[in-house]
Amino acid sequence: MNVSFIGLGVMGYPMAGHLVKAGFTVTVYNRTEAKAKAWAEQFGGHYAATVEECVRHAEVVLTCVGNDDDVRCMTTSASGALAFMQPGAILVDHTTTSALLAEELAAAAQHVGVRFMDAPVSGGQAGAENGVLTIMCGGEKALFDQLQPVFDAYGRSSVLMGAVGQGQRAKMVNQICIAGVLNGLSEGLILAENAGLDIATLVACLKNGAAGSWQMENRAQTMAENQFDFGFAIDWMIKDLGFCLDEAERQGIRLPMTEKTAQAYRALSAQGDGRMDTSVLIKAVKNDSQKTA
Structure with a gap:
């Protein structure tokens, strides 16, 4: 199967590599061509200088880029994938976008005889x-x-949630x-720190119980050590939380914790922590705890 992959960020780069390892013929495109060339040298796949060259002979085109506008640029613009894909080919968007964009892409794909699926992913850079x-x-x-053979190359689990847009929801x-x-882990660690608990021992104790989570196993120790220079x-x-709040508004509901968390992240970004x-x-939760102390 000829597969094209558009977008070689921290997620797309290894995902496309897994496709080669699984036996697919893979051609990649990235706006920074040097990165696409490096990927081809590392994995033995092919890279294209344009989206048109990348997708013209593909049976499946996968995208994993930044935001809604990036997806439109790579898919529905005059130089985007849908202008050059073969009728009957499949477009899969792995980007986390709005559900409305997924529905928009499905309509645009249908117009040119291409099939579409929204398929956002979770698991972070390590998962990819x-x-x-x-x-x-x-x-x-x-x-x-x-x-399924495509998803199995880089996924542990793929689940059909419903019609187009339901993957994004x-x-x-x-x-x-x-x-x-x-939020809960932050407050717990703050209490643990003030109470003099050893964080490594605490995590070893709690991780296999009802409080256990991926975040506790992989981030509690680094959070306690003020290390944040990795991951998502x-x-x-x-x-992403903006999409959540927009969708909640369309559903006629409020998400108070999500609103507060999005506000905290915006404040952290404004003070220079946007890439953390x-x-x-x-840090925001600790600041709130000190204000009310």
Whole structure:
């Protein structure tokens, strides 16, 4: 199967590499051509200088870029993928976007005879590098089944959530849950620190119980040590939580914790922490705890 991959960021770069390892013929495109060339040298795939060259012969085109506007630029613009893809080919967007954009892309794809699925991923850079991402999909069951060999190359789990857009809505729930866990973990660590508990011993005690989570196992120790220079940057989380709040407004509900967390992340970004990992939330929570002390 000829597969094209557009977007070689911290997620896309290893994901495209796993496709080569799984036996697919892979061509990549990245706006910074040097990165695409380096990827081709590392994995033995092909790179293209233009989107047109990348997708023209592809059976499946995968995108993993930054935000809604980036996706439109790579897919529905005059120089985007849909202008050059073969009828009957498949476009899959792994970017975390709004559900409305997923529905927009499905309509644009249908107009040119291309099938579409929204498929945002969770698991972070480590999940992409280790090929164990969780993939939340929106689209037709037959298309989902056809894409399983592709998803299996870099995913541990892929689940069809419903029609187009439902994959993105599932990802919104994922991000809200992460925000909640980080809020609770931050407050717990602050109490532990003030009470003189050893964090490594505490994590070893709690991680296999009801309080255990990926965030506790992978971020509690680094949060306690004020190390945040890795992982998923808060500027991306601000974008994602914005999608959550917009969707909540469309559903006629409020998400108070999500609103507060998004506000805290915006404040952290404004003070220069925008590229820090989302676990840097503990700094905002600690500041609030000191204000009320």
